Amino acid sequence: MKSLEELTRPNIWTLAPYSSARNEYAGREARVFLDANENPYNAPYNRYPDPLQLELKKQLSKIKGVPAENIFLGNGSDEAIDLPYRCFAQPGVDNVVAIEPTYGMYKVCADINDVAYRPVLLDENFQMKADDLLAACDAHTKMIWICSPNNPTGNNLNREEIERVLQQFDGLVIVDEAYADFTPQRSFRFDLPKYPNLIVLQTMSKAWGCAAIRLGMAFASKEIIDIYNKVKYPYNVNLLTQQQALEALKDPFEVDKWVKILLQERYRMMEAFAVLPICEKIYHSDANFFLAKMTDAQRIYDYLVDCGVIVRNRTKVQLCHNCLRITVGTKNENAELIAALRQYT
Numbered sequence: 596m597k598s599l600e601e602l603t604r605p606n607i608w609t610l611a612p613y614s615s616a617r618n619e620y621a622g623r624e625a626r627v628f629l630d631a632n633e634n635p636y637n638a639p640y641n642r643y644p645d646p647l648q649l650e651l652k653k654q655l656s657k658i659k660g661v662p663a664e665n666i667f668l669g670n671g672s673d674e675a676i677d678l679p680y681r682c683f684a685q686p687g688v689d690n691v692v693a694i695e696p697t698y699g700m701y702k703v704c705a706d707i708n709d710v711a712y713r714p715v716l717l718d719e720n721f722q723m724k725a726d727d728l729l730a731a732c733d734a735h736t737k738m739i740w741i742c743s744p745n746n747p748t749g750n751n752l753n754r755e756e757i758e759r760v761l762q763q764f765d766g767l768v769i770v771d772e773a774y775a776d777f778t779p780q781r782s783f784r785f786d787l788p789k790y791p792n793l794i795v796l797q798t799m800s801k802a803w804g805c806a807a808i809r810l811g812m813a814f815a816s817k818e819i820i821d822i823y824n825k826v827k828y829p830y831n832v833n834l835l836t837q838q839q840a841l842e843a844l845k846d847p848f849e850v851d852k853w854v855k856i857l858l859q860e861r862y863r864m865m866e867a868f869a870v871l872p873i874c875e876k877i878y879h880s881d882a883n884f885f886l887a888k889m890t891d892a893q894r895i896y897d898y899l900v901d902c903g904v905i906v907r908n909r910t911k912v913q914l915c916h917n918c919l920r921i922t923v924g925t926k927n928e929n930a931e932l933i934a935a936l937r938q939y940t
């Protein structure tokens with residue numbers, strides 16, 4: 596791996612970050628806070644929240660088995676996707692490499708940050724080859740985007756290939772594990788000590804059922820997290836989100852229950868799809884959704900909208916022609932979808 600100084604934009608490497616009132620005063624108990632121009636009334640919403648979310652990181656650290664100093668928390672994964680561009684990729688100069696098809700935000704953030712985006716097509720089984728990704732890199736490639744289980748394809752990517760990228764690429768490798776809770780595959784967050792160039796993304800938006808509160812996580816070396824903390828908005832995770840996340844973390848068994856039900860429902864739905872005359876193929880899934888190749892995705896999508904049932908039409912995505920992406924819902928919601936599809940003519 597190149598040194599972190601080489602990988603970081605020079606203006607970010609030398610950045611003197613904003614020092615907030617809550618940053619400068621950290622730790623010891625105090626009784627009177629007259630340092631942040633807050634209103635003394637309307638507790639608890641009058642006070643700025645903890646800029647480093649230490650209590651939340653402490654609890655997450657226990658659940659995830661990762662030291663708090665290796666955790667960054669952001670306003671959804673979206674913030675953790677945008678930040679590496681702002682920290683590492685020089686606009687108009689650097690580029691990134693990513694698997695294709697995958698989650699759309701990697702490219703949107705590349706475009707916003709004026710960083711060239713180099714997609715590398717997966718094979719017909721939606722698997723990647725490390726050599727193909729590495730061949731797409733040059734001296735200006737700062738990071739490689741990998742998503743596993745991948746969206747919209749739903750499958751885990753081959754672990755050995757990801758490891759080869761981690762070993763052979765001299766820049767940063769970001770593995771988005773938004774759907775990790777739905778698969779028994781070992782999370783890459785446990786491999787942080789082995790790979791200083793690894794950044795793992797997870798979120799509370801999917802299995803944890805907290806998409807509304809916007810809380811995403813990045814796991815990485817302390818050196819990378821320190822750079823993120825310099826560049827992020829000072830109070831990027833608001834108090835309500837921190838409180839609600841702490842509430843949710845008290846009951847991880849609830850999440851296990853949800854995951855179990857959703858995986859059962861996924862299995863039932865895929866069986867029902869398999870025998871639909873309008874379904875040509877269902878793809879293997881390791882997530883809470885699956886991809887189905889239909890006879891005419893656009894027409895079926897429009898029909899479902901008329902029925903009040905919304906799925907995701909992925910027909911325009913490479914390798915996903917005529918594919919619909921189906922999220923697993925409640926038993927009743929899934930039954931409604933299947934019933935509507937059986938009525939389709």
Ligand SMILES: *Cc1c(COP(=O)(O)O)cnc(C)c1O
Binds near residue numbers: 670742801811
């Ligand atoms: C849903 C999803 C996310 C989650 O984004 P949040 O901003 O945390 O809600 C991240 N990555 C992928 C691949 C996703 O599908």
